[in-house]
Structure formats: structure tokens, C-alpha cells
Amino acid sequence: PSIRLQMDYLGACKRSHCYLFGSLWDSLKMGATVFVQPLDLVKNRMQLSGQGSKAREYKTSFHAVASILRNEGIGGIYTGLSAGLLRQATYTTTRLGIYTVLFERLSKADGTPPNFLMKALIGMTAGATGAFVGTPAEVALIRMTADGRLPADQRRGYTNVFNALIRITREEGVTTLWRGCIPTMARAVVVNAAQLASYSQSKQALLDSGYFRDDILCHFCASMISGLVTTAASMPVDIVKTRIQNMRMIDGKPEYKNGLDVLVKVIRKEGFFSLWKGFTPYYARLGPHTVLTFIFLEQMNKFYKIYFLDS
Numbered sequence: 001p002s003i004r005l006q007m008d009y010l011g012a013c014k015r016s017h018c019y020l021f022g023s024l025w026d027s028l029k030m031g032a033t034v035f036v037q038p039l040d041l042v043k044n045r046m047q048l049s050g051q052g053s054k055a056r057e058y059k060t061s062f063h064a065v066a067s068i069l070r071n072e073g074i075g076g077i078y079t080g081l082s083a084g085l086l087r088q089a090t091y092t093t094t095r096l097g098i099y100t101v102l103f104e105r106l107s108k109a110d111g112t113p114p115n116f117l118m119k120a121l122i123g124m125t126a127g128a129t130g131a132f133v134g135t136p137a138e139v140a141l142i143r144m145t146a147d148g149r150l151p152a153d154q155r156r157g158y159t160n161v162f163n164a165l166i167r168i169t170r171e172e173g174v175t176t177l178w179r180g181c182i183p184t185m186a187r188a189v190v191v192n193a194a195q196l197a198s199y200s201q202s203k204q205a206l207l208d209s210g211y212f213r214d215d216i217l218c219h220f221c222a223s224m225i226s227g228l229v230t231t232a233a234s235m236p237v238d239i240v241k242t243r244i245q246n247m248r249m250i251d252g253k254p255e256y257k258n259g260l261d262v263l264v265k266v267i268r269k270e271g272f273f274s275l276w277k278g279f280t281p282y283y284a285r286l287g288p289h290t291v292l293t294f295i296f297l298e299q300m301n302k303f304y305k306i307y308f309l310d311s
Contacts, residue, residue, distance in 0.1 A: 033084045038077040039285040040084060041068070041145040046278035047242045048146055050270055057149065061280040072148050080144035083137055083161040091134030095188075099126035120196045127188035135184050136177035140164035142245040180244035183259045187237040191286075194233040199226035199294055219298045220291060227290035231283040236275040238282070239266065 042064045049057030049064075058064035068076050102122045106114045114122065131138075140161045147155045158164035168176050203222035212218040240259040243266070247255035256262045266274050 033088050034081070036285045036289075037081050037084050038065070039281040040141070041077055041079060043278035043281040043285065044142055044145040044242055044246075045149055046281070047239045048149065048246060049277070050274070051243070056277075061278070064281075068148065076148055079148055080141050080161075083141035083144050083164065086161045087134050087137035087141055090137055091130045093130075094133040095126045095130030098129050099123060102126065116196075116200065120193060123192040123196060124189045127192040128185040131185045131188035132178075132181055135179075135181040136165055137161060138184055138241075139168065139177055139179055139245045142242055143168075146246050179247075180241050183237055183241040183244060186259075187234055187241055190234045190237055191230055194230040195226055195290055195293070198229035199223055199290070202226055202229075216295060216298075219295050223291040223294040224287060226294070227283065227287035230290060231279065231286050232276070234286075235279060235282060236263065239275055239277065 042061055045064055045068070046058055046061065058067060065077070072079070099122055102125065103114065103119075106118055106122065113119070140158065143156055144158050144161070144164060147157065156164075156167075158167065165177065199222055202225040203218060206212040206218050206222055207214060212221070237259075240262045243262045244256055244259065249255070256265070263275070
């Protein structure tokens, strides 16, 4: 009984620290949204620019920023901030909650965590579930950030995320809030899978080179590589998501039939490499996020080993 009580105590401590770190991480991500919102806006604008032709509205990310500042003012780069905050509140909270519950359920009675493959599956499941819950906020974000590039008479003119959600429901039906949820969930699965696999492989390669030790420098370099790989792998899915969530009805028919139709039309009309439009702002957003994620995770693992396994 005493051993069992100790195990229960350790389990309770582990859960409390997990929830503490999770809450802290949630707060950090909400705060970070304020800083990355301009990157989201530029990425979305670039993915939508030149739609249906090889002509590009923006030559580079810097050209996009300069154009937005010139035409919409400093406040223009923060268009859709309320939707970005709601997306983090729904997607991140759900993903973290699902991951924590599944992680605990699949851990052994003695506290041994799941193996790498199971962690990857848990991460992908949690990411897909969180993406589904966060899709309405994602739809609002895409539309709000895209609005400024349209002629005045074609703009939707949402005042905030709640106004967007209410108007979308009233004008287009509640199911429109989940438009593009399949590519959104697919993107979450790709991001989680690519991040985990590429980080693990990069870290091992750096350690095997003999120039790195298992410290923060190694974690930083491995996560930067992971961010680059994840960006390249997930961008085609992301542009599908962006185009579908922003599409309008043309003569009573949707602009795109499905995700595959988006890919075919983008490649045929805009060129193969248009699938990576907005690479720079996307990586500028995902790169630091990946770095923080894995450094934070490595420190949590180190903390857990010191205070729980070695005590």
C-alpha cells in the first residue's frame, strides 16, 4: 500500500506540474499571438495573391508588409487579431487537454511514458481534434486577414471575430464555420508528425556528429531544422486550407470542389512553386514556435527526470 501511495503521489505531482506548465504555455502562446499576427496576415495575403494567374500581387514578404502599411496603416497589420486569439484559445487548449489525457491513459502503471511512435500518434490525434474545434476561428481569421486586399465593395467588413462568426452563421449557414476543416486537420497532423520526426532525427544527427552535446544549443539547432522541414512539408496543405476557407460562391457554385481541386488549379494556373507562397512569414512564425516547443519540452523532461525519477 505504501508503494502504491507513493506512485499515486508521484502521479498527482506529475499531473499538477503538467497542468501548470500547460497553463503557462497556453498563456505564452496567447501573448505570442500579438507578435505573430502580422506574420499570419502577410502569409495569408501572399497565399491568396495572384489567385488564378501567374501574376503576383506581392513580390516578397517585405513588399507585402510595405503595401499593407501604405494602404491600411499600422492598424492594418493587426487585422484579425481577435480571431487569432480565439484560435489559440480553442485550438491550443483542446490540443493540450487531449494530449494530456491520452498521455496519462497510455502511460504504464509505474509511470513509464508511451514510446516515441505512440507519442507521435497521440500528438497527431490531439492536433487533429484541436484543429477541428478551432476551425471556426480559423475561418474567421482567414477572411478577416484577406479582407484588406479586396476592392471596397467586395469586402466582408467583419468588425471582430464574434461579428464574423455570427454573420457567417446567419448569411451562409452554421456548417460554413467548419469549411476547410479536413485540410485544417490534415495540416495539424502533418505539422505534428513532421515536427516530431524531423526534430528527433536532426537531434540524433547533431549528437552523432560529435560537435554537439545534449544541451540547449543542440535543442535550438535541431528545432530550427525541424521548423524548416515542417514549414516545407505543411505549406501545400496550408494553402489548400487558406483558399477553401476564403472562397466565395460563383454562380451558385463553390470556387473549389475540394482540396485536390485547389492543388490542381494552383499548380496549373500559378505554377508548382506557388504551393509555397508565403514561405518566409510562415517559417518566421513556425520556426520560433518549434524552437520554443522543443526547448520547453526538453526542459520539462529534464525537470521530470531530476525531481521524480532520480528522487
